[in-house]
Amino acid sequence: MFCVHPVHSRTRGKQVDIREYIDDVARSVAFLSRIRVPQRHFDGHDGRLNRTVRAFPVAGLLIVLPAAALLSILEALGAASLFAAFLVLAVQTLLTGALHEDGLSDAADGLGGGRDRDSALTIMKDSRVGSYGVVALILSFGLRTSALAGIIPLLSPIGAAMVLLAVAAASRAAMVWHWSTLPPARKDGVAASAGQPDPSAVQAALLSGAAIAVLFLLPNAPLLTIASxxxxxxxxxxxxxxxxxxxxGGNTGDTIGATEQVAEIAALCALALAL
Known part of the structure; x- marks a missing residue:
């Protein structure tokens, strides 16, 4: 009679779990950026992100890695902090295709200019940028650039890169929390079609985001700063x-993207004040 050794079964199960997580990381990178990933990670995938969101913090780290490496190089070369900060944010924006900035702009226009729920959602779907969106983008780039410029001189080249990666992971975890807390505001929106995050995936995203952030911040900031x-x-x-x-009354793809910007601004400003 044929039987499967339990140790072999557990090993194969772990291998499957690892492959599934790698697929989720790849899908998350593709969803959150303009970076191309191999098509094999999407074979048999239905496009829903219920489980995939667990990998958002790791995907954020990978997406921002080139910008973090550039920041480290620029600081090692003695580049002006303001120039380095602005260039690094430009690279981040190019890698994400301004996905989060677009969400922030649309969300600001809708939430700021909409008289009621329906008008707010209509404004968010409009591709044109209004005054609220313009102001939100100016404030986002201004606050992040100035905060990062204030942080850079206080850290080593490697330390500055680690802080940028920590913020990337934490801000993507924040997206998942916002997504899971509210129902979709539209039945035919991006958030609705992608599916509501599974509770286990939300927990994994929050834990991994927090762990990555603490791991990368701990060598460069005291515990009180990390807590702030x-x-x-x-x-x-x-x-x-x-x-x-x-x-x-619910989330949209725009509000989920805007959440990343809100979290990133808050993290960088807190670091600039506390370091």
Missing amino acids: VALAIFAAVFAFTDVVRDKI
Whole structure:
């Protein structure tokens, strides 16, 4: 009678889990950026992201890695902090295709200019950028650039790169939290078609995002500073999510993308103040 050795079964199960997680990382990178990944990671995939979101923090780290490496090189070469910060954010924006900035702009226009739920959602779908969106983008780039420029001189080249990676992982975890907290505001929107995140995937994303952030921040910042960063991210994302809930009653692809920007701004500003 044929039987499978339990040790071999557990080993194969772990191998399958690892392959599935690698697939989720690749799908997350493709979803959150313009970086191309091999088609084999999408074979048999239905396009839903219920489980895939667990890999968002790791995907964020990989997406921002080139910008972090550039920051390290620029600081080692003695480049001006403001120039380095602006160039690094430009690279990040190119790698993501301005995905999160677009979400921030559309969300600001809808939430700021919409008289009610329906008008807010209509404005968010409009490809044109309004005054609220323009102001939001100016503030986003201005705050992130100035905060990063203030942080760079306080850290080593490697330390500055590690901080950038920590913020990337934490801000992508914040996206998952916002996504999971609210229902889709539209039945035919991006968030609805991608599916509501599974509770286990949300937990994995939050734990991995926090672990990566602490791991990369710990050599460069005291515990009190790390705690202030965590508090700033939580307060900013919680407040933004509450505004979205009151205004449109649920999330959209734009509000999910805007959450990344809100978390990134909060983290960098907290670091600039606390370091």
